[in-house]
Amino acid sequence: MKETADDSYDGMGACGFVLTGISWLLVLVTLPFSLCVCFKVVQEYERAVIFRLGRLLSGGSKGPGIFFVLPCIETYQKVDLRTITLDVPPQEVLTRDSVTVSVDAVVYYRVSNATISVANVENAHHSTRLLAQTTLRNILGTKNLHEILSDRESISGNMQIVLDEATEPWGIKVERVEIKDCRLPVQLQRAMAAEAEAAREARAKVIAADGEQKAASALRDAADVMSLSSAALQLRYLQTLNSISSERNHTIVFPFPIELARGIMRR
Secondary structure (H helix, E strand, O other): OHHHHHHOOOOOHHHHHHHHHHHHHHHHHOOOOHHHHHEEEEOOOEEEEEEEOOEEOOOOOEOOEEEEOOOOOEEEEEEEOOOEEEEEEEEEEEOOOOOEEEEEEEEEEEEOOHHHHHHOOOOHHHHHHHHHHHHHHHHHOOOOHHHHHHOHHHHHHHHHHHHHHHHHHHOEEEEEEEEEEEEOOHHHHHHHHHHHHHHHHHHHHHHHHHHHHHHHHHHHHHHHHHHOOHHHHHHHHHHHHHHHHHOOOOOOOOOOOHHHHHHHHHO
16 A cells, blocks of 8 residues: 555556646735745644645655645645553453453554555554554453463563554554453452462461471470480470479469379388
8 A cells, every 4th residue: 555655656647747837826826925824833642644736745744833724725734643542441341251341452553654644544543542452352252261360461562563554554553452441340350369268278278287297206206315315304404394383373283293192102
């Protein structure tokens, strides 16, 4: 389409040259008042695409600054080259694992070629908006729910590549795509919360059981060590009494050996 647009700059025919001559004559006759109509200005971030008798002028778009337009036979259209923020509305998507989610995104793009954006598509901005919505639904439809929640950067990159390739013939350059939010149904949120809570409780029980096992092993090793020395148990007992007394407790539990009590009762 670009080559076709470039080839259409020439070949207006005899009628076109006659009308162009009449327009120039009108400009000369009405000088200097015609200059107010013929000279136009575009800003630094704008370009003007000029049509003469329905055909694009050679040289591409004009600007920034002052440019000349012949009255009656030439029209122009301004194109903004600044980056545009496109807010993609929430899209209801059915994921590959049959879960319905609502996802919205934001797309940053700009017009890279003003001439192509005017000549090749009726409304480049509206077309880009509709294509962004369709692309978002198509890409998310091939992903599982956990991939959508965890791989947002990868999804955004894939969406940017697809949009950039599709909008290149329209003179559009997609600079960045970001996934804003992923909304889940309320029932699914409750189910996921219950699943996460159950998983945490299971991990806590496993950790507690592992701790009990290690404590039992440590106690068994300590008992084996104490059984080798008769004074070890007594020293441990005295140490326990010392720790109890340091806590300012009013009650001290004093263990009385049963063997000693039996000896006293026999006497």
